[in-house]
Amino acid sequence: MMLPQKKAQEEITGFVIIVVMISVLFMVFLGIMFSQNFNKSATPSKDVSSYLEAVTEVTTPCAVYGDEYATIGKLFDYCYSGKSCLSGVSACSVLNSTLLEMFNATLPFSAAHERKGFTFYLEAVSDSSQATQVVLAIAKGNCTGFQVTAASPLITVTKTLSYKFTECY
């Protein structure tokens, strides 16, 4: 009389094992899928690229020659060359304060905010060795998580400069 019961128990056990195995495989598949999505760091972004491009054309309060106030893009070059504005303030100082004010006003960040921070680097690229020298660096907030970035070269009279902006989430 015990034999059919035992057989049924074995079948149920087998069925449960198969369900558990399929569930484990499914969880592994999901794990791999999500880890691939979240492991990407510093993803290039069209949005950041358009932001960076627009920022370089913004006029600053620094006039180096005559009545013409320099754009951020021109200040990159003036800052690298060590020039000063007609007001006597160094181009690098105006560039640093204008960029910081602009980033803070247009890209708010905080620990509670979706955006945790940002970094900006202006670098001079050596024509011969391709070695880079940091001209200006601005970093604010926490930049350890997911990042979106954009970089652009700027060929000037004096040197090839490169600037890069990264948003951290």
Next chain:
Amino acid sequence: MRILYAVRSSKGQLKIQEMAFALIIVMIFVLLAGFFFLRVILGGLQDDVNAQNDERSMQMAADLTYYPEFSWSSNRNRCEKCMDLDKVLALKNAIKDVHSPYRDFFGKDVVAMRVDILYPAPIQTECTSDNYPHCSTFTLINKSSSITLQGSYVSLCRPDTTTGKFRDCVLGLVRIGLNKTTP
């Protein structure tokens, strides 16, 4: 003999019941899994459609700087990706004019379009001929208020106020909302 037949029949019925039960369980499992995958795939398709629509809006917003109606066209201070703020105001007024050929300039696809000045932070108000340039927003088209706008950052320029020879540019954002039913 009858007893033996009855026992065998009962055992067979039990096995059929067992098999039917197992089949029902498997069917339910397959249906649930199928339903889950269909939801994932259909959800992905909807996301793709939305992403493509957003991409189109962003691209169109970025391309607006090349339109003669928006572009900064001064030969003395060339800027390919700058937008002339005076032209934006002129176009806004033209779109509102019932008799203007610019009324349906962007076609039926574009249901919303606005240009915002971001930096230096302006007074938060809609731009009109009366308060320009001391304002922040140009609402060119507003046929749908529920649609999500996607955009691109631009430099918004005007001739400088002291000499008029150079350009004075601020940071702006052009945002467009496209009709989702159109391909």
